[in-house]
Amino acid sequence: MTGERRRATAVDVARLAGVSQSAVSRCFTEGASVSAETRSRVLEAARRLSYRPNAIARSLTTRRTNLIGVVMGDLDGPFQPYLFETLTRGLASRGKQPLLVRGDPADALDGTAMAALDYQVDAVVVTAGSVSPAAIRGLMALGVPLLLYGRAVEADGVDSICCDNPLGARLVAQALVAAGHRRIAYLGGRPTAFSEQERGSAFRAALAELGMPLAAVGEGDYSYDSGHREALRLLAGPDRPDALFCGNDAMAFGALDAARTALGLRVPDELSIVGFDDVPMAGWPSFSLTTIRNPVEDIVATLLDMLERRLADPDAPPVLNRPAPVLVRRGSARL
Amino acid sequence: MTGERRRATAVDVARLAGVSQSAVSRCFTEGASVSAETRSRVLEAARRLSYRPNAIARSLTTRRTNLIGVVMGDLDGPFQPYLFETLTRGLASRGKQPLLVRGDPADALDGTAMAALDYQVDAVVVTAGSVSPAAIRGLMALGVPLLLYGRAVEADGVDSICCDNPLGARLVAQALVAAGHRRIAYLGGRPTAFSEQERGSAFRAALAELGMPLAAVGEGDYSYDSGHREALRLLAGPDRPDALFCGNDAMAFGALDAARTALGLRVPDELSIVGFDDVPMAGWPSFSLTTIRNPVEDIVATLLDMLERRLADPDAPPVLNRPAPVLVRRGSARL
DNA sequence: AGCGCCGTTGCATGCGTATGCAAAGCCGCT
DNA sequence: AGCGGCTTTGCATACGCATGCAACGGCGCT
Numbered sequence: 001m002t003g004e005r006r007r008a009t010a011v012d013v014a015r016l017a018g019v020s021q022s023a024v025s026r027c028f029t030e031g032a033s034v035s036a037e038t039r040s041r042v043l044e045a046a047r048r049l050s051y052r053p054n055a056i057a058r059s060l061t062t063r064r065t066n067l068i069g070v071v072m073g074d075l076d077g078p079f080q081p082y083l084f085e086t087l088t089r090g091l092a093s094r095g096k097q098p099l100l101v102r103g104d105p106a107d108a109l110d111g112t113a114m115a116a117l118d119y120q121v122d123a124v125v126v127t128a129g130s131v132s133p134a135a136i137r138g139l140m141a142l143g144v145p146l147l148l149y150g151r152a153v154e155a156d157g158v159d160s161i162c163c164d165n166p167l168g169a170r171l172v173a174q175a176l177v178a179a180g181h182r183r184i185a186y187l188g189g190r191p192t193a194f195s196e197q198e199r200g201s202a203f204r205a206a207l208a209e210l211g212m213p214l215a216a217v218g219e220g221d222y223s224y225d226s227g228h229r230e231a232l233r234l235l236a237g238p239d240r241p242d243a244l245f246c247g248n249d250a251m252a253f254g255a256l257d258a259a260r261t262a263l264g265l266r267v268p269d270e271l272s273i274v275g276f277d278d279v280p281m282a283g284w285p286s287f288s289l290t291t292i293r294n295p296v297e298d299i300v301a302t303l304l305d306m307l308e309r310r311l312a313d314p315d316a317p318p319v320l321n322r323p324a325p326v327l328v329r330r331g332s333a334r335l
Numbered sequence: 336m337t338g339e340r341r342r343a344t345a346v347d348v349a350r351l352a353g354v355s356q357s358a359v360s361r362c363f364t365e366g367a368s369v370s371a372e373t374r375s376r377v378l379e380a381a382r383r384l385s386y387r388p389n390a391i392a393r394s395l396t397t398r399r400t401n402l403i404g405v406v407m408g409d410l411d412g413p414f415q416p417y418l419f420e421t422l423t424r425g426l427a428s429r430g431k432q433p434l435l436v437r438g439d440p441a442d443a444l445d446g447t448a449m450a451a452l453d454y455q456v457d458a459v460v461v462t463a464g465s466v467s468p469a470a471i472r473g474l475m476a477l478g479v480p481l482l483l484y485g486r487a488v489e490a491d492g493v494d495s496i497c498c499d500n501p502l503g504a505r506l507v508a509q510a511l512v513a514a515g516h517r518r519i520a521y522l523g524g525r526p527t528a529f530s531e532q533e534r535g536s537a538f539r540a541a542l543a544e545l546g547m548p549l550a551a552v553g554e555g556d557y558s559y560d561s562g563h564r565e566a567l568r569l570l571a572g573p574d575r576p577d578a579l580f581c582g583n584d585a586m587a588f589g590a591l592d593a594a595r596t597a598l599g600l601r602v603p604d605e606l607s608i609v610g611f612d613d614v615p616m617a618g619w620p621s622f623s624l625t626t627i628r629n630p631v632e633d634i635v636a637t638l639l640d641m642l643e644r645r646l647a648d649p650d651a652p653p654v655l656n657r658p659a660p661v662l663v664r665r666g667s668a669r670l
Numbered sequence: 671a672g673c674g675c676c677g678t679t680g681c682a683t684g685c686g687t688a689t690g691c692a693a694a695g696c697c698g699c700t
Numbered sequence: 701a702g703c704g705g706c707t708t709t710g711c712a713t714a715c716g717c718a719t720g721c722a723a724c725g726g727c728g729c730t
Contacts, residue, residue, distance in 0.1 A: 006478075007455075007477075007478065009685095009686055009687085010686065010687065011686080011687095019709080019710090020709070020710045020711080021686090021687080021710090022687095022688080022689080022709075022710060022711080023708090023709065023710080024687095025686095025687060025688055025689085026688090026689095026708095026709090028687095029687095029688070029689090032688090032689090033707065033708060033709085034708075034709090035707080035708060035709090038708080038709085050476065050477075052449075052452075052453050053453060053686085053687070054453065054455060054685095054686055054687070055450075055453035055454045055455070056391055056394055056395055056400065056454055056455050056685095056686080056687095057395055057685070057686035057687045057688090057715090058686080058687055058688075059391055059687090059715095060391055060392055060395060060685090060686080060687070060688090060714090060715045060716070060717095061686090061687055061688045061689075061714070061715050062687085062688065062689095062715090063715080065391065067454075074420065075416045075417075075419060075420040076420070076615075078413075080416075081410045081415075081416035081419075082410075084410060084416075085409065085410040085411070088435055088437065089437065092435075092437055092447055092448075093447070095447075095450070097434060097435070097450070097451055097454065098435055099432060099434065100423055100427075100432070100433055100435075102423065102424065102427055112427055112428070112430075113427075114387075115390075115430070115432070116432055117387075118387050118388060118389065118390035119390045119391055119402075119432065120389060120390070120391050141385065142342075142385075143341075143342065224616075224619060228620075253619070253621075254619075256621070257619055257620040257621045258620075260621070261620040261621065262620065280411075284559065284588070284589075284592055285563075285592040285593075285596040285597065286588075286591070286592045286595070286596065286621050286622070287621070344715095344716055344717085345716065345717060346716080346717095354679080354680090355679070355680045355681080356680090356716090356717080357679075357680060357681080357717095357718080357719080358678085358679065358680080359717090360716095360717060360718055360719085361678095361679090361718085361719090363717095364717095364718070364719090367718090367719090368677065368678060368679085369678075369679090370677080370678060370679090373678080373679085388716085388717070389715095389716055389717070391715095391716080391717095392685090392715070392716035392717045392718090393716080393717055393718075394685095394717095395684090395685045395686070395687095395715090395716080395717070395718090396684070396685050396716090396717055396718045396719075397685090397717085397718065397719095398685080671730105672729100672730090673728105673729085673730080674727100674728095674729085674730105675726100675727085675728090675729100676725105676726090676727085677724105677725090677726090677727100678723105678724080678725085678726100679722105679723085679724075679725095680721105680722095680723085680724095681720105681721085681722085681723095682719100682720095682721090682722105683718100683719090683720090683721105684717100684718090684719090684720105685716105685717090685718090686715105687714100687715090688713100688714090688715090689712100689713090689714090690711105690712095690713090690714105691710105691711085691712090691713105692709100692710095692711085692712105693708105693709085693710085693711095694707105694708085694709075694710095695706100695707085695708075695709090696705100696706085696707080696708095697704105697705090697706080697707095698703105698704095698705095698706105699702100699703085699704090699705105700701100700702090700703085700704105
């Protein structure tokens with residue numbers, strides 16, 4: 001009952017229960033035809049042998065692994081772990097196993113990363129915002145259903161869901177201008193990232209529509225350090241901005257630290273800082289970050305629905321979903 | 336070449352290359368006997384069909400999946416993602432795939448969680464410090480090599496690696512006393528966690544040895560919120576402590592925020608705060624947390640070595656590893 | 671020329687499970 | 701009693717690959 005060298009198989013259970021291997025299999029298959037008596041005999045035998053069906057062998061015949069490839073970049077910032085946590089919990093609750101595919105630093109997917117896909121994942125969810133279009137095409141060529149998070153793509157057989165970045169950027173622009181800010185700066189994330197492209201251009205466009213020039217622009221990479229560095233640069237000059245919109249929360253934290261600790265600025269009196277994502281940390285008193293809430297929980301729930309629908313019908317028309325973000329007012333901006 | 340409904344198999348490649356399926360298999364097996372000419376013909380055919388061996392089918396015969404079960408709790412705090420990131424990168428670099436097993440809130444491992452193990456993982460790495468001993472025994476009964484991180488266990492066939500918590504706690508006690516603190520408080524983490532038991536008792540013992548009473552004790556759960564809450568309680572009374580040692584960094588952040596923002600205390604002048612772990616965030620200027628460095632990178636490297644050794648020889652005697660932590664002096668403590 | 675050896679190759683089989691098919695049982699109905 | 705229909709069961713096979721075994725061929729050697 002304890003440390004047998006080999007795990008029990010369906011054949012072992014069948015022998016003990018005095019039935020055929022097929023009967024055992026049917027007891028563990030939803031909706032199969034087994035009599036109540038056989039089932040209980042089999043389950044009892046299975047219990048005694050600590051038998052559990054071999055998912056590997058099962059998937060060989062069913063052509064379903066219940067493994068979902070999850071393409072992620074680093075878990076560095078506060079956002080990715082939050083998303084990953086939510087996503088993996090959701091997958092588990094629907095009986096699916098996430099299989100991690102790490103994007104490499106160059107945003108490509110090398111052999112090591114692709115190795116995970118050799119496990120015959122039923123679908124692939126891409127959450128790394130920076131995976132190159134070429135890599136995406138490579139995934140599509142696999143013939144596996146593909147779900148893109150964090151980028152909006154119109155392509156055959158690819159579903160995507162992505163927070164309405166332009167709306168979020170517009171909300172910030174309007175709120176900042178309405179509150180009387182006049183020297184508004186923007187600190188962008190990694191320029192190759194889809195979200196950056198949308199947020200940056202929408203923010204510029206919204207300000208232009210309001211007749212407000214953009215006072216200064218910085219280029220970060222979504223990391224705390226880059227936010228710190230760029231904020232120092234942007235806020236050092238003579239015509240210091242009175243508001244700074246950052247492409248994500250991590251950079252906003254860096255900017256906040258730079259402004260308060262390194263430059264001795266009072267936030268939000270002398271400088272308003274706004275982030276994007278609303279990670280859990282944004283609510284911590286030391287930050288109290290005013291930011292745009294990226295509705296991760298809703299997004300993941302929707303994403304899982306899209307996934308199930310796609311698995312049920314691989315030929316259904318592709319879906320594009322753009323949930324709306326919302327402005328969360330806290331203490332880092334005078335709004 | 337693009338969206339074929341079914342992926343190519345070794346038989347397809349064999350047909351195209353004019354060889355047997357065995358030959359194809361040998362081309363993808365390390366150290367198998369194939370002539371140079373056959374190999375190139377096969378590889379060319381494989382390339383044209385985008386063939387990659389089916390890891391599922393392969394593992395059925397080799398009895399090796401290269402899947403490693405990774406038992407984790409929540410990815411809430413800053414530490415777990417850091418550890419997970421390091422661990423999964425390390426596994427990938429050694430050709431292993433992490434398969435996530437989520438511990439449920441009650442620290443047990445329910446059916447959903449165990450489902451991951453049906454994928455015939457080669458080994459299980461437990462990183463959740465709060466998984467109950469009963470659950471650990473359940474894992475052992477699976478007959479799968481088990482590696483425990485974050486707890487020290489002496490048991491047959493179980494390797495474990497765990498930062499030397501008592502040493503870390505002693506370092507803090509000595510440094511605080513040496514720096515002249517006289518009212519030292521301790522804020523512990525989840526009492527059921529192994530690390531909490533070691534850190535708490537070693538801290539008490541070390542203070543006692545130095546003839547220093549413990550001024551106050553709080554009980555948190557390793558979360559930021561609990562650190563915030565307990566700090567408010569501990570620091571509100573009349574005889575306010577002049578030093579607070581927290582069971583991990585997350586609680587220290589919460590305590591720091593409570594002390595500075597809610598209570599208006601000057602840190603470290605009026606209160607020294609020390610954490611444990613040294614997560615990346617501890618170095619951020621807004622925290623600048625003095626803490627004990629839990630050498631995660633080294634630990635993971637060692638853990639991976641232990642894993643490979645265990646896989647090579649399941650009957651080798653169990654190993655217990657206790658890497659030494661180190662005190663990192665930053666700005667949150669007067670030391 | 672004949673022998674033996676080694677590097678290659680294909681054949682056949684097994685890994686653990688799911689499932690189509692047919693056989694077997696069972697029931698109620700006429 | 702006989703029949704049709706339904707449920708339950710076992711048999712056989714397939715899933716995609718790795719691998720032991722035997723067959724084959726070429727080579728160097730005597």
